[in-house]
Amino acid sequence: xxxxxxxxxxxxxxxxxxxxxxxxxxxxxxxWFPAQLYPEYRAPASEAVLDAYVEGMTTAEHEFxxxxxxxxxxxxxxxxxxxxxxLTTIRSPNDWAQLPPLSPQSRHFGAQLQVLxxxxxxxxxxxxxxxxxFNPFYYANKLSEGRLLAHLAExxxxxxxxxxxxxxxxxDYALAVCxxxxxxxxxVNGISVDTASRALxxxxxxxxxxxxxxxVSGRGLVVLHLHGYGELYAxxxxxxxASLVCWSDRSCTLSxxxxxxxxGRAVMGGLNENELPNLCRExxxxxxxxxxxxxxxxPFVMAPGCSVPTHINPEVLIAIREAxxxxx
Numbered sequence: 001x002x003x004x005x006x007x008x009x010x011x012x013x014x015x016x017x018x019x020x021x022x023x024x025x026x027x028x029x030x031x032w033f034p035a036q037l038y039p040e041y042r043a044p045a046s047e048a049v050l051d052a053y054v055e056g057m058t059t060a061e062h063e064f065x066x067x068x069x070x071x072x073x074x075x076x077x078x079x080x081x082x083x084x085x086x087l088t089t090i091r092s093p094n095d096w097a098q099l100p101p102l103s104p105q106s107r108h109f110g111a112q113l114q115v116l117x118x119x120x121x122x123x124x125x126x127x128x129x130x131x132x133x134f135n136p137f138y139y140a141n142k143l144s145e146g147r148l149l150a151h152l153a154e155x156x157x158x159x160x161x162x163x164x165x166x167x168x169x170x171x172d173y174a175l176a177v178c179x180x181x182x183x184x185x186x187x188v189n190g191i192s193v194d195t196a197s198r199a200l201x202x203x204x205x206x207x208x209x210x211x212x213x214x215x216v217s218g219r220g221l222v223v224l225h226l227h228g229y230g231e232l233y234a235x236x237x238x239x240x241x242a243s244l245v246c247w248s249d250r251s252c253t254l255s256x257x258x259x260x261x262x263x264g265r266a267v268m269g270g271l272n273e274n275e276l277p278n279l280c281r282e283x284x285x286x287x288x289x290x291x292x293x294x295x296x297x298x299p300f301v302m303a304p305g306c307s308v309p310t311h312i313n314p315e316v317l318i319a320i321r322e323a324x325x326x327x328x
Contacts, residue, residue: 002126003071007221010266010299011243019292019324020071021302022268023317024064025310028078032056037080039142042088050111053079058118065123068317072301073123074185074223075116077132081139082108090144093155096162099143102169104176109169116180129181130221133174136166136208137190137201138227149196152204160204167208171215183220186212188237192228192252201233210240217241223268227306228252238262248273248305257294266300271320273304277312281319288323 001009006020027033033056035041036049045053057078065073083089087098102109116131123129140163141148151159174184190196190205216222224242226232229251245263249256250272260267270291279287288302302324308317 004126004128006071007128007301010301013266013299015297015299019299019302019327021320021324022070022072022074023068023271023304023308023320024070024074024076025308025312026076026078027057027060027310029310030056030060032060033078037078039080042083044083044085045108050107054111054114054118057112057115058122061115061119062122065119065127067314068321070321071127073119073127073129075119075129075131075181076307077112077134079108079112081143083143090140090147090151090162093151093158096151096159099162099165101165102173104169104173109173109176113176113180116177120181128183128221130183130185130223131174131177131181132187133170133177133184134187135189135205135212136163136170137196137205138187139166139170141189149200152200156204163204163208167212171212174212174216175219178216178219181220183222183243184216185223185225186216186242187225187227189227191226191233191236193231194229195227198233198236202236206236209237213237213240213242225306234259234262238264244268244301246301246303246305250275250305252305255294256291256300257296257298260295260298260300268301268303269305270294270300270302271304273306273308276304276316277309279316279319281315281322284316284319285323285326288320288327292327 001017006016009016034049034052036045061075082102119129177184188209190201222242223244226234226247231253234254244266246268249269256269271287
């Protein structure tokens with residue numbers, strides 16, 4: 001089977017020739033990554049910096065694919081959310097209303113779209129490519145330097161002005177992405193006990209995440225990622241439209257088979273991204289086989305629950321590929 005056929009087989013609930021696998025890591029901090037795009041550098045990036053990002057990110061992702069040959073290439077969105085000269089950080093509730101609408105075709109979003117175009121031209125069509133899109137909670141918390149929940153407690157209406165702008169920009173961008181590659185990996189932050197309470201997420205953020213998934217439904221491959229550790233509020237999005245669901249099943253209260261039953265569709269996971277860097281080849285094989293045993297013949301995509309450390313030993317990642325190829 002081709003990688004695309006393997007992924008489609010899992011989505012259909014049929015058994016592929018072997019389990020498909022995927023993993024990913026961030027490229028921020030690598031020597032080529034423009035320092036002007038680090039989070040602490042708040043000024044808008046120049047066109048030269050954006051060009052350098054496009055060239056570097058295209059090369060890095062392509063080399064990543066060539067080295068590891070994942071069945072699903074999840075592209076990292078390591079370019080920060082665009083800011084302006086007037087609003088580099090959200091410091092007070094009144095600042096939320098100043099977030100501007102953004103075009104998906106220009107500046108930071110446009111640069112990332114160009115990376116996707118480049119990769120689609122370089123990577124064979126038999127390999128599905130999806131783009132990472134973070135949710136409004138993630139960007140709101142980043143842009144406010146962790147003040148999001150405090151601002152919500154003070155002036156919820158003011159914060160929602162900004163959240164609505166973030167949501168609209170992200171939907172526009174995601175729809176543009178679906179015209180370039182196979183779909184999106186929607187990373188939902190705030191849906192776990194380690195980031196927000198269930199009541200707060202349900203009241204202020206669930207609506208945006210549901211609406212986003214509805215907006216991109218039917219546009220391609222949609223991977224729903226529930227980000228967090230410990231308790232997840234997974235039931236709140238259990239019936240939301242998505243092709244495939246993933247979460248850190250080894251580091252939270254929802255196991256992979258229980259999640260497959262809850263969501264009633266294909267899932268991705270089985271590997272612990274926090275433990276992988278410390279594993280030898282034999283232990284990687286054991287983890288892979290344990291995940292297969294847990295799923296009792298139900299096909300899934302073998303993957304860590306979230307990104308692995310950037311400087312993980314390549315032999316560990318190669319061992320994942322070997323393990324799925326030889327799995328019983």
